[in-house]
Amino acid sequence: MRIFDPHIHMTSRTTDDYQAMYDAGVRALVEPSFWLGQPRTSPASFFDYFDALLGWEPFRAAQYGIAHHCTLALNPKEANDPRCTPVLDALPRYLVKDSVVAVGEIGYDSMTPAEDHALAAQLQLAAEHGLPALVHTPHRDKLAGLRRTIDVVRESGLAPERVLLDHLNETTVKDARDSGCWAGFSIYPDTKMDEDRMVAVLQLHGTEKVLVNSAADWGRSDPLKTRRVGDAMLAAGFTEDDVDQVLWRNPVAFYGQSGRLHLDTAAPEPLHEGNSILRGGE
Amino acid sequence: MTHTPPSPLLSRKELDTLLGGAARAWLDEALAEAAHAAAHDDTTPAESYSVPPWELRYAAAGRHCGLEHADSVRALLLTEAHAGLPALTRLYEQGTAAERRAVLLTLSALDLGATALPLVEDALRTNDTTLVAAAVGPYAAAHLEPHNWRHAVLKCLFTGVPVEAVAELARRSRGDAELARMLGDFASERIAAGRPVPAGLHHVLALTAPGPAAPTVPTASTQES
Ligand SMILES: [Zn+2]
Numbered sequence: 272m273r274i275f276d277p278h279i280h281m282t283s284r285t286t287d288d289y290q291a292m293y294d295a296g297v298r299a300l301v302e303p304s305f306w307l308g309q310p311r312t313s314p315a316s317f318f319d320y321f322d323a324l325l326g327w328e329p330f331r332a333a334q335y336g337i338a339h340h341c342t343l344a345l346n347p348k349e350a351n352d353p354r355c356t357p358v359l360d361a362l363p364r365y366l367v368k369d370s371v372v373a374v375g376e377i378g379y380d381s382m383t384p385a386e387d388h389a390l391a392a393q394l395q396l397a398a399e400h401g402l403p404a405l406v407h408t409p410h411r412d413k414l415a416g417l418r419r420t421i422d423v424v425r426e427s428g429l430a431p432e433r434v435l436l437d438h439l440n441e442t443t444v445k446d447a448r449d450s451g452c453w454a455g456f457s458i459y460p461d462t463k464m465d466e467d468r469m470v471a472v473l474q475l476h477g478t479e480k481v482l483v484n485s486a487a488d489w490g491r492s493d494p495l496k497t498r499r500v501g502d503a504m505l506a507a508g509f510t511e512d513d514v515d516q517v518l519w520r521n522p523v524a525f526y527g528q529s530g531r532l533h534l535d536t537a538a539p540e541p542l543h544e545g546n547s548i549l550r551g552g553e
Numbered sequence: 554m555t556h557t558p559p560s561p562l563l564s565r566k567e568l569d570t571l572l573g574g575a576a577r578a579w580l581d582e583a584l585a586e587a588a589h590a591a592a593h594d595d596t597t598p599a600e601s602y603s604v605p606p607w608e609l610r611y612a613a614a615g616r617h618c619g620l621e622h623a624d625s626v627r628a629l630l631l632t633e634a635h636a637g638l639p640a641l642t643r644l645y646e647q648g649t650a651a652e653r654r655a656v657l658l659t660l661s662a663l664d665l666g667a668t669a670l671p672l673v674e675d676a677l678r679t680n681d682t683t684l685v686a687a688a689v690g691p692y693a694a695a696h697l698e699p700h701n702w703r704h705a706v707l708k709c710l711f712t713g714v715p716v717e718a719v720a721e722l723a724r725r726s727r728g729d730a731e732l733a734r735m736l737g738d739f740a741s742e743r744i745a746a747g748r749p750v751p752a753g754l755h756h757v758l759a760l761t762a763p764g765p766a767a768p769t770v771p772t773a774s775t776q777e778s
Contacts, residue, residue: 318647326650330681361602368649369615369623531616 272514274497276300277522278405278437278457278484281328281339282320288487288494289335295498299338299534301526302328303376303405306348308489314357317345321365329370338534340526342375342405343368350389351381359392366400372529373397375405376437379416382409387423394427394434403433403528405455408443410463417443421450435482435525440464444472448480453525457486458496466496466503473504478516482525562658563625572618579617580626583610587634595640607634611644612652620651627655631663638668645672654683660692667696677705685709686718694721703732706757707739716753728763736761 274296281289281302292300302324304317311317324341332339343365349355366374374397379386390406397404406424409416417436424434431451438457439447447454456472458464469483485496493499501514526532565584569577586607595605611630615623634640641663645656657676660669669692676688689705697705702725709716716722726732736758743750 322647325648326653327679327681330650330683364602364604364609364612364647367604367609367612369613369620369651370649533620 272296272498272501272511272518273298274501274518275522276484276494276497277435277482277526278303278455278486279494280305280486280488281332282323283489284487284494286331286335289332289337292494293335293337295495296501297337297494297497299340299522300332301340301342301372301405301522303342303373304344305346305376305488310352311349312354314355314361317355317358318361325365325368325370340370340372340532342373343371344374344377344393344405345389346376347378347380347386347389347407347409351383351385356385356389359389362393362396363400366396366402369531370533371402372526372531373403373405373435374400375435376407377404378407378420378437379409382412382416382419390420390423391427394424394429397433398428401530403435403525404429405435405437406452408436408438408447410438413440414442414446417446421446421452424450424452433528437482437484438463438486441468441472444476448476453480453482453521455482455484457484458493458500459486460491460493460496466499469500470503470507470509473509473513473517474507478509478513478521480521480525481517482521483517560624562628563622565629568618568622568625568629571622576618579610580629583607583614583617583626583630584633586610587630591633591635595637608640608644611655612648615651623651624655624658627652628659628662631656631659636663638665641665641669642672645675650681650683654687657684657687657692658690661690661695665692670696673697674701677701677708680712682712682714685712686714689714689719691720694719694725699729699731703729703735706732707735710736710739710751710754710757713751716757722757723760726757726760729761730763733758733761 276297279300279302281300304320304324321343324343329339343362345355345358365371374393377390377393379390394404406420408420420436424431435453435455436447437455439454440463444454456464456469458466458469473481483497483500485494486492487494497518501518504514523532523534568580572580590605590607607630611627614626618626641656645653648656653676656672673688673693676684679685685708689709693702693705706716706719709719736754740750740754
């Protein structure tokens with residue numbers, strides 16, 4: 272089983288995790304920039320973090336045979352802090368980097384005017400840089416947040432097929448799929464979304480344009496949840512090809528729209544696609 | 554994981570035979586923008602978020618010309634732009650690991666004296682072996698003072714960077730008793746821990762023997778044009 276985790280925060284994880292992920296079949300991942308748990312107090316703090324996502328973390332991943340790409344953005348939570356908003360002005364110089372495959376995570380946290388501005392401005396930046404966008408949907412007031420997110424995407428210069436709506440669940444999947452955006456599901460060790468509920472969503476809505484991620488970070492989370500979903504899919508009667516579509520080809524197709532995906536790391540037993548798909552949107 | 558030293562930089566002519574039409578056209582435009590920058594003073598304020606056009610090309614080189622040619626293309630851009638210390642520092646500090654590596658690989662081809670040493674020293678403080686390998690090239694051989702140079706050699710042995718990556722290794726090691734002591738201590742530490750002594754260590758140790766000035770092997774040029 273070859274696995275592409277399209278959303279995982281490796282800066283918070285150990286090398287044991289990299290090893291376990293490799294052993295489970297993970298050969299590629301995307302690390303979105305996000306909140307660190309501890310609020311930042313200046314743009315410089317973001318820049319050091321972006322530099323790590325463009326330098327040290329890909330080096331670490333490569334030691335374990337995993338291709339590392341990232342998405343960069345001012346995250347929704349810190350979009351509310353005027354000490355951090357100048358990051359928006361500096362983003363253009365980062366969005367041209369070779370391993371940046373999307374703008375993200377952007378979206379809503381508490382649905383404030385400052386978040387409105389940051390979301391619209393960064394969707395615009397994505398359009399200008401030929402990048403897709405990874406849009407996080409809020410953990411609180413999720414359905415209202417999702418609908419407002421879809422409205423902002425519609426008004427933006429970015430086509431829905433270049434947008435991934437993430438952290439979806441049973442209550443938000445229908446609106447998300449109707450919007451034409453890609454649908455992302457984060458599988459957690461607690462109640463937010465688990466592998467069996469994920470299988471039920473796939474049975475109901477199909478495997479097209481669906482991505483599954485672990486969203487593992489510094490909180491309670493599990494970097495092997497992608498593999499657990501693959502196993503649960505097989506146990507429920509999905510084919511290996513279905514699993515490969517959800518866990519590999521869909522993330523490759525979504526982030527491949529950037530033209531910047533490089534997956535030279537050999538994937539274990541590619542099922543149906545040759546080398547061309549590994550190189551994404553080239 | 555093996556650590557291969559950076560492959561030699563390609564000249565414009567060599568790149569032209571390897572790049573497709575679109576990549577060559579992109580490179581033409583990029584080099585023209587770099588040449589334009591060379592003809593004008595670098596007025597980009599250090600704290601500015603704005604980026605001169607050729608520096609955007611520098612960042613995008615890998616996806617237009619292939620990641621395997623990114624070092625060579627970036628080196629050409631730096632030489633074409635006659636990049637000075639402010640631009641190099643900016644590109645290094647704001648660069649990805651690959652962009653930083655290209656700055657390091659090009660230093661010896663630019664007319665900088667010893668002024669760019671802080672960039673080399675920064676790279677030598679990292680644990681990214683691609684940066685360490687790029688930092689111990691001809692520029693370090695020419696300018697790095699003995700203490701830091703010895704530590705650079707030791708760091709290569711520590712981190713698995715082949716000592717072949719160290720430019721002018723024979724010339725700088727010859728008769729260096731302090732380097733010999735450091736290598737000996739490192740070997741003892743490894744033996745005490747029951748760990749293998751890195752293959753390159755004895756090679757460097759042999760080079761530290763005092764002796765008549767052997768003819769210096771000219772260092773391979775990093776920049777042909
Ligand atoms: Zn996240």
